[in-house]
Amino acid sequence: MPTLGVNIDHIATIRQARRGVEPDPVTAAAIAELAGADGITVHLREDRRHIQERDVRLLRQTVRTHLNLEMAATPEMVAIALDVKPDYITLVPERREEITTEGGLNVKAQGDRLGKFVHQLQGAGIPVSLFVDPETAQIQASAKTGAKFIELHTGTYANAKAGESRDRQLQALTDGGALAIKLGLKLNAGHGLDYRNTRPVALIKGMEELNIGHSIISRAVLVGLDRAVREMKALIN
Ligand SMILES: CC(=O)[C@@H](O)[C@H](O)COP(=O)(O)O
Numbered sequence: 506m507p508t509l510g511v512n513i514d515h516i517a518t519i520r521q522a523r524r525g526v527e528p529d530p531v532t533a534a535a536i537a538e539l540a541g542a543d544g545i546t547v548h549l550r551e552d553r554r555h556i557q558e559r560d561v562r563l564l565r566q567t568v569r570t571h572l573n574l575e576m577a578a579t580p581e582m583v584a585i586a587l588d589v590k591p592d593y594i595t596l597v598p599e600r601r602e603e604i605t606t607e608g609g610l611n612v613k614a615q616g617d618r619l620g621k622f623v624h625q626l627q628g629a630g631i632p633v634s635l636f637v638d639p640e641t642a643q644i645q646a647s648a649k650t651g652a653k654f655i656e657l658h659t660g661t662y663a664n665a666k667a668g669e670s671r672d673r674q675l676q677a678l679t680d681g682g683a684l685a686i687k688l689g690l691k692l693n694a695g696h697g698l699d700y701r702n703t704r705p706v707a708l709i710k711g712m713e714e715l716n717i718g719h720s721i722i723s724r725a726v727l728v729g730l731d732r733a734v735r736e737m738k739a740l741i742n
C-alpha cells in the first residue's frame with residue numbers, strides 16, 4: 506500500500522490570513538508525523554501565499570520522516586532547493602492567478618527545459634518528481650527527462666461526477682500508473698483526494714505515495730472545533 510504524505514500548506518493559508526504566527530505549519534508537521542504521516546509535503550509558491558521560506562528551512566530541521574518540496578521550475582526556486590536540500594522535490598506548474606493547481610506540467614512541450622532542472626537537482630542528490638496529468642505523452646516525456654518519479658495529478662478524477670465519468674478518470678490514472686512503472690518511474694499521486702475518493706487511487710498497482718492536504722486539514726478544523734469551543738468556554742466561565 507502507498508505511504509501518506511501530508512500536505513500542510515493549508516495550515517499556512519490560515520496563518521497568512523492574519524499574517525501572524527499561528528497556526529504554525531512546523532507544529533502541524535510534528536503532529537501529523539506523530540499521527541502516522543509517512544512524509545510532509547509543502548508547496549513554496551512563488552507568490553508565497555501560504556508556505557514561507559522560514560517554514561521550509563525549519564521543517565528541514567524538524568521533519569523526522571521525509572520532506573517533499575513542491576515548487577515551480579524556476580532558477581529562484583532551484584537555488585532555495587539546493588540550499589535547503591529536501592528529501593525530494595516535486596516540480597509543479599504555477600499560475601499566479603489560480604486558486605489552486607489546475608493541472609499537470611506540460612513536459613511534452615517543455616521537456617528540454619525541465620530536463621535541465623531535473624539534471625541539476627538530481628545531480629545535487631535530490632530526487633525529482635514531475636507533477637503530470639495521466640496522459641501517455643506526458644508520462645513518456647517525463648521518463649525522458651531522467652526524473653525518478655512522477656506524481657499523477659488526481660484533480661480531474663476528484664472533480665469528476667461519481668459514476669461513469671469518475672470511472673473513466675480512474676482508468677486513466679490506472680493506465681498512466683502502469684505506463685510509468687513500465688518506463689521505470691516511481692509513482693506518486695495527489696490533488697483533491699479526500700475521504701471518499703482516495704481508496705481506489707491507493708489501490709492502483711505500484712502506487713508509492715499519496716500526497717493529501719486540503720481534505721485532511723478541512724476535517725481537522727471541523728473535528729477539532731468542538732474541543733476548541735469547549736476549551737474557550739471553560740476559560741471564560
Ligand atoms: C501541486 C499540488 O497539488 C499542491 O501543491 C496543492 O496545489 C497545494 O495547494 P495550493 O494549490 O492551495 O497551493
Ligand SMILES: NCC(=O)COP(=O)(O)O
Nearest residue numbers: 512695696697716718719
Ligand atoms: N500534490 C498534491 C498535494 O500535495 C495535496 O493536494 P491537496 O490534497 O491539498 O489538493
